[in-house]
Amino acid sequence: MKAFSKFLLILILLVLGGAGVFLATWDIPAPTSPVSKTLPDDRFPR
Known part of the structure; x- marks a missing residue:
């Protein structure tokens, strides 16, 4: 054993x-398609 x-x-x-x-x-391989995402303004406090 x-x-x-x-x-x-x-x-x-x-x-x-x-x-x-x-x-x-x-x-x-690196990704070939671009990534874009729109973030709303109210997500970030001022």
């Missing part, structure tokens, strides 16, 4: 490390 838990821990660490490397190197 001790060998299985050690294997499971190593497997989890490898998966987390691989996911971290993937997210660090992934070139996420």
